[in-house]
Amino acid sequence: MDTPIYDFVKEYQKKGIVRLHMPGHKGSSFLGCEPMDITEVNGADDLYHPQGIIRQSEENATQLFGARRTFYATGGSSQCIGAMVYTAMLHCKKGQGKPVILAARNAHKAFLHSCALLDLEVQWIYPEEEATLCACPISPQQLDRILKSMEALPFALYITSPDYLGGMADIRGISAVCKKFGVPLLVDNAHGAYLRFLPESLHPLDLGADMCCDSAHKTLPVLTGGAYLHIAKDAIAPFENDGKNALALFGSTSPSYLTLQSLDLCNRIVAEGYGExxxxxxxxxxxxxxxxxxxxxxxxxxxxxxxxxxxxxxxxxxxxxxxxxxxxxxxxxxxxxxxxxxxxxxxxxxxxxxxxxxxFPPVIARSWEARKTVLLVESEQAMSIREAMFAKRRTVWAEQALGQICAAPAVSCPPAIPIAISGERITQEMIALFLLYGIEEIDVVEEA
Ligand SMILES: Cc1ncc(COP(=O)(O)O)c(C=O)c1O
CATH class of the missing domain: 3.90.1150.10 (Aspartate Aminotransferase, domain 1)
Incomplete structure (x- = not known):
C-alpha cells in the first residue's frame, strides 16, 4: 500500500529546501523529529480540504477499515467525538427544544465537553446490573424499552466500546434496535482501532455502528493524537458530507504532520500482515x-x-x-x-x-473480605450541562460538595469518565467515588 504523505515529507526533507515557513524550528534537529515536521506547504495538501496526498492516504484508510469514508484527525478521539456528535446532530429533524442524545453513562469527558459546546441535552442510560464507573453494559432489550418510552426519539445513541476495563458492548444487538427506531448509533471506539484486524473483525463498523471514532494511537503503531472518524458503508445518513467541517470545528488549523505521516505509514503496516x-x-x-x-x-x-x-x-x-x-x-x-x-x-x-x-509472585492466601465497589447512581440534573459548564463557579473540598451543583465534570484522568456530570446535584455516592479516585476538590456552581 502506498504512503503518499510519508513519501512527500521524506522527499521534501531530502531536497534541503530553505524553510521560510512554520514551524519555527525550520527543520533543525532538537528532539530529532523536526526535519520531518512540516506544515501545509505547497504539495502537502490540507487536512480539512484534502485534494492530494492526504485525500489519497485517507482513501487507503477507508479501504482498510471497509468504511464509506474514513477521516484522519490529529487531536485524538477527543476531537473525533465532538465531530461525530455534531455531524449526527446536523442530520436530526429539528423539533422544539434542545436536541437530545441518548448516551451510556460511562462516556469520556470529551463527550461532555462536546455536549456543552453544542448545547445538547443528554438522556443517560445507567446499567441495569452492577457496574463500576468505567462500565455501562446495555442490553438490546433495555435499549428497546428506553426508546419505546421516549416521547421524541433522540438524534443518536452514543456508547463507549471497548471501555477502559476491556468491556465490549453487544454492538450487533444494540445496532439492530437502533435500526428499528431509525436512530444512528455512534460508538466511541477509542480503545478498539485494532479490532478491525482480528481474524474475525470486532470493529464497530462491522457490527452495525453508523459512525465511530478510533484513537489509532492507543492500539496501533501511531503517534499520540492520531485518530480516525469513520462513517459506515450503510450509515443511516450521508454523514460523510459533514465530517471534514465537523473535525475542523473541534481541531487546530495546524495539524501535526508527524502524526499524519504516522497515520499514513500505519496503513502500510496494517496492510502487510499486521492482522497475523x-x-x-x-x-x-x-x-x-x-x-x-x-x-x-x-x-x-x-x-x-x-x-x-x-x-x-x-x-x-x-x-x-x-x-x-x-x-x-x-x-x-x-x-x-x-x-x-x-x-x-x-x-x-x-x-x-x-x-x-x-x-508476579504466587498470590499468598490471606483472609479478607473482597471490598465492595462503590456504584454510581442517578442524580438530579439541576441545570443543563452547558449552563453549568459556563456558570460562575467555586472550588470546594469533595467532602463539602454534598447537594451542590457540579460545574466542571469531576474526573480523574485516566479513565476521564465523569463521576459527576456538569449540572448534576452531587450525592453522597459521588463523594465516595471522588475520594476513591483521589479527587479532593470539586468545581461547583456558585448559586445565587
Ligand atoms: C473511552 C475513551 N474515549 C475517548 C478518549 C479520548 O481519546 P484521545 O486521547 O485519543 O483524545 C479516551 C482517552 O483515553 C478514552 O479512554
Whole structure:
C-alpha cells in the first residue's frame, strides 16, 4: 500500500529546501523529529480540504477499515467525538427544544465537553446490573424499552466500546434496535482501532455502528493524537458530507504532520500482515492470562489486547499492583482501587512478556473480605450541562460538595469518565467515588 504523505515529507526533507515557513524550528534537529515536521506547504495538501496526498492516504484508510469514508484527525478521539456528535446532530429533524442524545453513562469527558459546546441535552442510560464507573453494559432489550418510552426519539445513541476495563458492548444487538427506531448509533471506539484486524473483525463498523471514532494511537503503531472518524458503508445518513467541517470545528488549523505521516505509514503496516501479528499477540496474552490465573490472580479478559487484574478480588488494590510493577520497571496503563489495566500490542516484545510473567509472585492466601465497589447512581440534573459548564463557579473540598451543583465534570484522568456530570446535584455516592479516585476538590456552581 502506498504512503503518499510519508513519501512527500521524506522527499521534501531530502531536497534541503530553505524553510521560510512554520514551524519555527525550520527543520533543525532538537528532539530529532523536526526535519520531518512540516506544515501545509505547497504539495502537502490540507487536512480539512484534502485534494492530494492526504485525500489519497485517507482513501487507503477507508479501504482498510471497509468504511464509506474514513477521516484522519490529529487531536485524538477527543476531537473525533465532538465531530461525530455534531455531524449526527446536523442530520436530526429539528423539533422544539434542545436536541437530545441518548448516551451510556460511562462516556469520556470529551463527550461532555462536546455536549456543552453544542448545547445538547443528554438522556443517560445507567446499567441495569452492577457496574463500576468505567462500565455501562446495555442490553438490546433495555435499549428497546428506553426508546419505546421516549416521547421524541433522540438524534443518536452514543456508547463507549471497548471501555477502559476491556468491556465490549453487544454492538450487533444494540445496532439492530437502533435500526428499528431509525436512530444512528455512534460508538466511541477509542480503545478498539485494532479490532478491525482480528481474524474475525470486532470493529464497530462491522457490527452495525453508523459512525465511530478510533484513537489509532492507543492500539496501533501511531503517534499520540492520531485518530480516525469513520462513517459506515450503510450509515443511516450521508454523514460523510459533514465530517471534514465537523473535525475542523473541534481541531487546530495546524495539524501535526508527524502524526499524519504516522497515520499514513500505519496503513502500510496494517496492510502487510499486521492482522497475523495481532493474532500472535493475543495468543501470548491468553497464555500470560492462564499463567497468572494459575498463580492465583483474578483476571478480566474480554478485550483481546487488554488484561485487567481484579485486585479487589485478591485483596490488593490496583494502585499497589501498579506500584509493585513500577518497581520492576513495568508501567501499566491504568490503576484504580479495584483494577490494574495492562495494554499490549504486537509491539510488546517477547522479552517484555517474560518480564511481566516473572514479576508476579504466587498470590499468598490471606483472609479478607473482597471490598465492595462503590456504584454510581442517578442524580438530579439541576441545570443543563452547558449552563453549568459556563456558570460562575467555586472550588470546594469533595467532602463539602454534598447537594451542590457540579460545574466542571469531576474526573480523574485516566479513565476521564465523569463521576459527576456538569449540572448534576452531587450525592453522597459521588463523594465516595471522588475520594476513591483521589479527587479532593470539586468545581461547583456558585448559586445565587
Ligand atoms: C473511552 C475513551 N474515549 C475517548 C478518549 C479520548 O481519546 P484521545 O486521547 O485519543 O483524545 C479516551 C482517552 O483515553 C478514552 O479512554
Amino acid at each position: 501479528k495481532i493474532a500472535v499477540c493475543t495468543k501470548k496474552i491468553n497464555q500470560l492470562a492462564l499463567r497468572l490465573t494459575k498463580l492465583g490472580y483474578s483476571l478480566q479478559h474480554f478485550e483481546p489486547l487488554k488484561l485487567v487484574m481484579e485486585g479487589a478480588k485478591i485483596g490488593i488494590t490496583g494502585y499497589a499492583l501498579a506500584e509493585f510493577l513500577r518497581e520492576k520497571g513495568i508501567e501499566a496503563e491504568f490503576a484504580d482501587e479495584d483494577h490494574l489495566v495492562l495494554m499490549f500490542t504486537p509491539e510488546t516484545k517477547d522479552i517484555d512478556f517474560e518480564k511481566i510473567e516473572a514479576a
